[in-house]
Amino acid sequence: MNLTLKVWRQKDNQDKGHFETYQVGDVLEDMSFLEMFDVLNEKLITEGKDPIAFDNDCREGICGMCSMYINGRPHGPLHGTTTCQLHMRHFHDGETITVEPWRAKPFPVIKDLVVDRGAFDRITEAGGYISVNTGNAVDANAIPIEKDTADLAFAAATCIGCGACVAACPNTSAMLFVSAKISQLAELPQGKPERRSRAINMIHQMDVEGFGSCSNIGECEQACPKEIQITHIARANSEYLKATFAGKDK
Numbered sequence: 001m002n003l004t005l006k007v008w009r010q011k012d013n014q015d016k017g018h019f020e021t022y023q024v025g026d027v028l029e030d031m032s033f034l035e036m037f038d039v040l041n042e043k044l045i046t047e048g049k050d051p052i053a054f055d056n057d058c059r060e061g062i063c064g065m066c067s068m069y070i071n072g073r074p075h076g077p078l079h080g081t082t083t084c085q086l087h088m089r090h091f092h093d094g095e096t097i098t099v100e101p102w103r104a105k106p107f108p109v110i111k112d113l114v115v116d117r118g119a120f121d122r123i124t125e126a127g128g129y130i131s132v133n134t135g136n137a138v139d140a141n142a143i144p145i146e147k148d149t150a151d152l153a154f155a156a157a158t159c160i161g162c163g164a165c166v167a168a169c170p171n172t173s174a175m176l177f178v179s180a181k182i183s184q185l186a187e188l189p190q191g192k193p194e195r196r197s198r199a200i201n202m203i204h205q206m207d208v209e210g211f212g213s214c215s216n217i218g219e220c221e222q223a224c225p226k227e228i229q230i231t232h233i234a235r236a237n238s239e240y241l242k243a244t245f246a247g248k249d250k
Helices: 033-046 118-127 147-157 164-168 175-187 189-209 219-223 231-246
Strands: 003-009 018-024 096-100 109-111
Touching: 018 033, 118 175, 118 189, 147 175, 164 175, 164 219, 175 189, 175 219, 175 231, 189 231
Parallel strands: 003 096
Antiparallel strands: 003 018
């Protein structure tokens, strides 16, 4: 398979950036999208050129680092799939593929396709945790939790913080990410004591980081590789309103 790639190149956050066109040949349909980029980078290195910087770690759809905007969609054309799990069989010989980094002010470009998602870390630090002394390890079944509640919390916990929701949203809102963290902990008994302060602090930090407001367009849900539903946003809004009227926990 022979492909034409239009890839965004940018030296750093101060550089204006531009697209460069590359020809990639002998691409196997069983290659992942990142393996195809590995082939391209080996070619560039052999030619004495600067390889394309892109983020990756586990390559198993777990870490969320493989954030690429492919042909106008975060993580590419498939639903519920990370870039590293996208295979070249879903493209056609001779196709032109456009690859960009996430486009969001709170995610400044570090280089080429790599963006700084530290804003998500700071939002999590603002309240996405349980600050209690756990002591010795407790048996997993020591605190009974209804299956529906456990399933809801687990579904929210599948968020990998890749930022696809932000990249897909016209307002660059991070509400799907934030709501997943709030919803996950608010539903579990261990997270209930701090549910009010958590909702206020995390949403406040989201605003501080410069993310836009949610307008319920729903693009975030469509782009999420873990298929997290926007019903979590409604739940987070409810948590925030209740916390606002009741006052934060002291």
